[in-house]
Amino acid sequence: MASVAVTGLSKRYGDFVAVDDISFEVQPGEVFALLGPNGAGKTTTVEILEGFRKRDAGEVAVLGFDPANMATSLQLRERMGIVLQELAVEPLLTVREVLRRNAGYFCNPRSVDELIELVGLTEKAGARVKNLSGGQQRRLDLALGIVGNPELIFLDEPTTGFDPSARRGAWDLVESLAGEGTTVILTTHYMDEAEALADRVSVIAEGRIVASGTPQSLGGRDLGDAKIRFRIAPGHDDAELHFDNMSRVGELVEIVTDHEVETLHQLTGWSIDNGIALIGLVVERLTLEDIYLQLTGYSNEGLAERPSPSALTKEVP
Ligand code: ADP
Numbered sequence: 668m669a670s671v672a673v674t675g676l677s678k679r680y681g682d683f684v685a686v687d688d689i690s691f692e693v694q695p696g697e698v699f700a701l702l703g704p705n706g707a708g709k710t711t712t713v714e715i716l717e718g719f720r721k722r723d724a725g726e727v728a729v730l731g732f733d734p735a736n737m738a739t740s741l742q743l744r745e746r747m748g749i750v751l752q753e754l755a756v757e758p759l760l761t762v763r764e765v766l767r768r769n770a771g772y773f774c775n776p777r778s779v780d781e782l783i784e785l786v787g788l789t790e791k792a793g794a795r796v797k798n799l800s801g802g803q804q805r806r807l808d809l810a811l812g813i814v815g816n817p818e819l820i821f822l823d824e825p826t827t828g829f830d831p832s833a834r835r836g837a838w839d840l841v842e843s844l845a846g847e848g849t850t851v852i853l854t855t856h857y858m859d860e861a862e863a864l865a866d867r868v869s870v871i872a873e874g875r876i877v878a879s880g881t882p883q884s885l886g887g888r889d890l891g892d893a894k895i896r897f898r899i900a901p902g903h904d905d906a907e908l909h910f911d912n913m914s915r916v917g918e919l920v921e922i923v924t925d926h927e928v929e930t931l932h933q934l935t936g937w938s939i940d941n942g943i944a945l946i947g948l949v950v951e952r953l954t955l956e957d958i959y960l961q962l963t964g965y966s967n968e969g970l971a972e973r974p975s976p977s978a979l980t981k982e983v984p
Contacts, residue, residue, distance in 0.1 A: 668731060670695050670819050670850040671716060676725035678711050685711045687874035688725070693867075695818075698841065698851040700865035700882075702858075704963050708874040709854045713821055716852070717749055730819055745774060748820040750812030758797035762788055762807055765796060766814055773815035785843075786810040787836050802833045809837065819850040826860060838863055858956040868955075872963045886958035893927040894951045895934065896920065900944040908937065923953070 671693040678686040686708040693699040701709050714720040715727060718734035727734060732743040756765050763779060770776035777785075783792050786806040791799060799807060805828055812820055822841070826834045841864050845851055855861055861868050862882040869879040870886075878886050899906060899918045908915070910930065912923040924930040927950055938945050 669693060670730060672728045674726040676727060677723050678715060679723055685874055689876050691869055691876065693850055693852060695850055696845060696848045697866045698845050698853060698864050700853045700855060700861040700868045701871060702861055702868055702959060703871035707871045709871055713854060717821055746818050748812040748815055748817035750808050750820060750822045750825055756796050759795055761793050761795055763792045766810055769811055770814050775816050776814050777816050782810050782814060785840060801828045802830055805829060822851060822853045824855055858959055862955050870959060870962045877962045882955050885955065886962055888953050888958050892923060892925050892953050894953055895922045895927060895930060897945040897948040900946055903943045906943055
C-alpha cells in the first residue's frame with residue numbers, strides 16, 4: 668500500500684482554484700519532494716495531507732487514513748511527524764524538556780538523548796529554546812517532528828536558514844531516516860536539496876503538477892538536452908549568430924540543444940570562418956534548476972529573464 672495516495676485533489680478559496688485536480692502516490696520509504704514557486708499550491712496540498720485543511724474534491728489516503736476524517740485523526744497523528752517552518756515552542760523550556768514533554772504524547776517515542784545527538788544539539792540540551800540560534804531552532808523543529816518515531820514525515824523547507832554544515836547534517840539525518848524506512852514528503856526551494864535527497868520529485872505550478880520523475884530524469888533531463896555556453900570575443904558583440912533555443916545578452920550566449928555534436932560543429936565552424944573566438948566554451952547537462960525554471964515559466968529563450976544572469980558572467984573566465 669502507498670504511504671500517500673492522492674487522486675483528483677482540488678481545493679479552491681472562493682473562486683480561486685489553488686489546487687487543481689492533482690494526483691500522485693508516495694511509496695513507503697520513499698523521499699518525495701514537491702517543488703514549485705510561491706503560490707503554486709504546495710502548502711495547501713501538504714496541509715490537506717496533514718489534516719489541517721479541507722479539500723473540495725478528490726481522494727486522499729495517508730497511511731491508509733483519510734486525513735479529513737476526525738474519527739481517525741489521532742491514530743494518524745500517532746504515526747506521522749510534521750516539521751513546520753516555525754514551531755511554537757515555549758521559549759523558557761530547555762531543549763531536553765521540550766523533547767521529553769512531546770515524547771510523552773506518543774506511544775512509541777524515540778529516546779530523547781539519542782534524538783538530541785541525532786540532530787546535533789547535544790551541547791544545547793540544557794539551553795533554553797529562546798537562546799538557540801535560528802539554525803539550532805530548526806534542528807529542534809526537526810527533532811520535534813520525529814520524536815514520535817513516525818512512519819511518515821512532512822518536512823516544510825527543512826534547511827531554510829541553515830549554514831552549509833548544518834544543512835549537510837540535516838541532509839544526513841533525512842537520509843538516515845529514509846534508510847530506516849521512513850517515508851519523507853519534502854517541500855523545498857533548493858534544487859540541490861531536492862537532487863541530494865529526493866527519490867522522486869513533482870513540480871507544481873498554478874495548482875497543477877507539471878512534471879514528475881526522478882531528479883535525474885525530470886523534464887527530459889536525461890534525454891540528452893545540453894547547454895552550450897560561451898562569450899563572444901570582445902569587439903564582436905553584434906556578430907550575427909542564429910541557433911534554435913539561443914539566449915544572448917551582450918557577449919554572453921547560451922544554447923540549449925539535444926544535438927550538441929552537430930550544434931558544436933556548426934558553432935565552431937562559425938567561429939573559425941569568422942575568426943571570432945568562443946571564450947570559455949562549455950557544454951553542460953541541464954541542471955535540475957534549469958528544468959525547474961522551464962517548467963515553472965522561465966523560458967530558456969531569455970537569459971535576461973533569468974533571476975541572475977550575473978552568475979553566468981562569473982563562471983565564464
Ligand atoms: P505555496 O505553498 O506553493 O506557496 P499555497 O498553497 O500557500 O502555495 O497557496 C496557493 C494559492 O492559494 C496562493 O495563490 C495563495 O495566495 C492562495 N491561498 C492560500 N491559502 C489561502 C487562504 N487561506 N485563503 C485564500 N487564498 C489562499
